[in-house]
Amino acid sequence: MAKIENKITIVENILRANDQIAQQNRSRLDSANLFSMNFMASPGAGKTSLIEATIGNLKDKYKIAVIDGDVASSIDADRAADAGAQAVQVNTGGECHLDAVMINNALNQLELVETDLLIVENVGNLICPSGFQLGTHKNVLIASIPEGDDKPYKYPQIYQNIEALVVNKIDLMPYVDFNMDYFLKGVSILNPGLIHFQLSCRTKEGIQEWLDWVESNL
Amino acid sequence: MAKIENKITIVENILRANDQIAQQNRSRLDSANLFSMNFMASPGAGKTSLIEATIGNLKDKYKIAVIDGDVASSIDADRAADAGAQAVQVNTGGECHLDAVMINNALNQLELVETDLLIVENVGNLICPSGFQLGTHKNVLIASIPEGDDKPYKYPQIYQNIEALVVNKIDLMPYVDFNMDYFLKGVSILNPGLIHFQLSCRTKEGIQEWLDWVESNL
Numbered sequence: 001m002a003k004i005e006n007k008i009t010i011v012e013n014i015l016r017a018n019d020q021i022a023q024q025n026r027s028r029l030d031s032a033n034l035f036s037m038n039f040m041a042s043p044g045a046g047k048t049s050l051i052e053a054t055i056g057n058l059k060d061k062y063k064i065a066v067i068d069g070d071v072a073s074s075i076d077a078d079r080a081a082d083a084g085a086q087a088v089q090v091n092t093g094g095e096c097h098l099d100a101v102m103i104n105n106a107l108n109q110l111e112l113v114e115t116d117l118l119i120v121e122n123v124g125n126l127i128c129p130s131g132f133q134l135g136t137h138k139n140v141l142i143a144s145i146p147e148g149d150d151k152p153y154k155y156p157q158i159y160q161n162i163e164a165l166v167v168n169k170i171d172l173m174p175y176v177d178f179n180m181d182y183f184l185k186g187v188s189i190l191n192p193g194l195i196h197f198q199l200s201c202r203t204k205e206g207i208q209e210w211l212d213w214v215e216s217n218l
Numbered sequence: 219m220a221k222i223e224n225k226i227t228i229v230e231n232i233l234r235a236n237d238q239i240a241q242q243n244r245s246r247l248d249s250a251n252l253f254s255m256n257f258m259a260s261p262g263a264g265k266t267s268l269i270e271a272t273i274g275n276l277k278d279k280y281k282i283a284v285i286d287g288d289v290a291s292s293i294d295a296d297r298a299a300d301a302g303a304q305a306v307q308v309n310t311g312g313e314c315h316l317d318a319v320m321i322n323n324a325l326n327q328l329e330l331v332e333t334d335l336l337i338v339e340n341v342g343n344l345i346c347p348s349g350f351q352l353g354t355h356k357n358v359l360i361a362s363i364p365e366g367d368d369k370p371y372k373y374p375q376i377y378q379n380i381e382a383l384v385v386n387k388i389d390l391m392p393y394v395d396f397n398m399d400y401f402l403k404g405v406s407i408l409n410p411g412l413i414h415f416q417l418s419c420r421t422k423e424g425i426q427e428w429l430d431w432v433e434s435n436l
Contacts, residue, residue, distance in 0.1 A: 042261045043344050043373065044365030071345060073371045094375065096314065096345040124372070126261050127289060127314040127343055146364035146387065147262030153291045154342070155261065157312065169364065175393055176420075202394075 018132055021100035025107065025135025032112035035217045036120065038098075038134050040158060041142035042151075043124030046168040048076045049201035050142055050210075051119055055083040057211050062116035062218060067106045069098040069123045076121055085119075086110060097128040100135055116218055126151070130158040138163040138217070145169040149178045152186030159187055165196040166210060171203045236350055239318035243325065243353025250330035253435045254338065256316075256352050258376060259360035260369075261342030264386040266294045267419035268360055268428075269337055273301040275429050280334035280436060285324045287316040287341045294339055303337075304328060315346040318353055334436055344369070348376040356381040356435070363387040367396045370404030377405060383414040384428065389421045 029036050039047045048068075055064050066080035066087045077089035088106045090098065103120060110118070120136055122129040130139075139162045143151060146169060152159045159165075165187060167180075180198075187194060195213065199206030247254050257265045266286075273282050284298035284305045295307035306324045308316065321338060328336070338354055340347040348357075357380045361369060364387060370377045377383075383405060391398075398416075405412060413431065417424030 042342070042365075043369055044260060044362075070372050072374050073368075075368055075371060094345075096343070123345070124260070125314070125343060125345055127312075127341070128346065144262075144364070146362070146390065147260075150291075150293055151261055153293060154288050156290050172364065172390065172393060175390060 015131070018100045021104055022133040022135040025100055025103050026137075028107055028112065029118065029135065029137070032115065034112065034115050034118055035214075036118040036136040037138045037140050037164075038120045038122060038129075038136040039140050039142060040122045040126075040129045040162070041124060042126050042144070042147055045124070045142045045144040045147060046201050047121050047124070047142050048079050050166060050168065051076075051080055051085075051121060052083045053201050053204070053207055054117075054119065054211065054214060055080065055085045057207070058117065058214065059084040063114050064117045064119070065110045065112075065115045067103060067110075067118070067120045069102065069121060071095070071123060080121075086115070092123060096123060096125050097132050098122050098134060099132045103134045103136075117214070126155040126158050130161045140164045140166060142166045142168055143183075145172045145178050146176050149180070149183040150186075152183065152190055156190050159190040162191065162194065164213070165191075165194055167196060167198045168201055170198050170205060171200040233349070236318045239322055240351040240353035243318055243321050244355075246325055246330065247336065247353065247355070250333065252330065252333050252336055253432075254336040254354040255356045255358050256338045256340060256347075256354040257358050257360060258340045258344075258347045258380070259342060260344050260362070260365055263342070263360045263362040263365060264419050265339050265342070265360050266297050268384060268386065269294075269298055269303075269339060270301045271419050271422070271425055272337065272429065272432060273298065273303045275425070276335065276432065277302040281332050282335045282337070283328045283330075283333045285321060285328075285336070285338045287320065287339060289313070289341060298339075304333070310341060314341055314343050315350050316340050316352060317350045321352045321354075335432070344373040344376050348379045358382045358384060360384045360386055361401075363390045363396050364394050367398070367401040368404075370401065370408055374408050377408040380409065380412065382431070383409075383412055385414060385416045386419055388416050388423060389418040
């Protein structure tokens with residue numbers, strides 16, 4: 001029993017320390033006068049594809065930086081760099097989420113004052129990232145059509161802790177069973193009035209509304 | 219520093235305790251003379267659909283039980299029960315994986331001696347479940363085509379800790395960018411000789427090879 005109490009205390013300490021560093025990160029981002037987003041999603045929902053589309057469309061007007069979090073590999077940072085952003089890869093070494101300390105360290109590697117938009121790509125995971133604030137201005141969830149329409153009901157916490165929702169891969173609607181009304185009903189129960197975008201990074205349908213919203217925050 | 223050392227010690231204790239209970243679970247499953255699998259996957263890759271297809275095709279010959287793990291809801295256990303299995307729902311209450319204690323408790327609610335096949339559906343997550351043995355006979359990963367072909371490279375640990383791989387949603391191959399050779403090359407580096415099945419739970423293509431393999435283990 002002592003061990004369990006120890007564990008709970010330590011977990012609470014870790015979360016409190018994380019939130020304090022997240023506040024420091026936010027101060028640094030505010031001082032640099034940039035807009036920042038934390039992209040969260042299941043593996044393969046399209047975080048990197050949305051980052052590529054955002055960079056491709058906005059890089060001529062704004063300086064964009066990306067922090068890519070993955071358990072392993074630098075595939076995503078390579079893709080962001082190829083698309084035209086300054087990119088930093090964070091390998092978590094098995095950890096299932098980014099935390100504020102990792103972001104704090106990654107910020108040291110970016111030219112923040114010259115940056116207009118910072119996108120953090122979290123580890124692909126619908127559960128653990130939602131418990132760790134990073135200090136970014138908006139938490140954005142990327143859902144995808146082939147994942148299925150029951151995800152808000154099965155992973156409620158992450159849907160409650162976001163400020164925007166992107167529903168990607170709408171081009172696959174004809175080929176899978178996805179009831180948009182059922183999906184959005186779940187979302188509205190968990191997060192009433194949440195702004196959301198339906199788009200396809202592959203066909204570019206719906207991308208303009210997303211870009212307009214990003215620009216409105218810059 | 220003392221806090222971090224405490225944390226590491228406690229995490230090691232938890233994993234060791236988990237493995238001990240997993241061994242107890244295995245003994246119970248062996249005593250009941252049944253075959254058991256632990257299904258792991260990203261959210262929405264098709265774990266529940268594969269369970270439904272397996273139950274639907276084998277329920278007339280074998281008694282099947284399902285333990286469904288989810289952060290919230292009983293959607294998956296309801297689907298398994300509707301398909302014809304004895305089903306137990308485990309709500310993890312925010313935890314990102316099943317552990318051996320949860321399975322131990324769930325086994326108490328099943329008629330093990332009368333059961334031929336037990337399928338455990340883990341929480342949708344490509345990272346955390348791979349660290350916790352449950353005591354089941356085979357760990358099975360369900361990947362899916364729309365998730366993308368880079369997943370073995372980005373989530374190597376789970377690909378190393380499985381005894382079978384199912385690649386689901388092959389009916390979506392014409393509509394997404396998925397290089398099967400690149401995907402399977404990553405798999406073979408991490409887990410040489412791993413048995414794998416390419417199928418679609420939606421169209422039923424490739425399901426028979428999967429069912430034959432399941433039956434060969436019964």
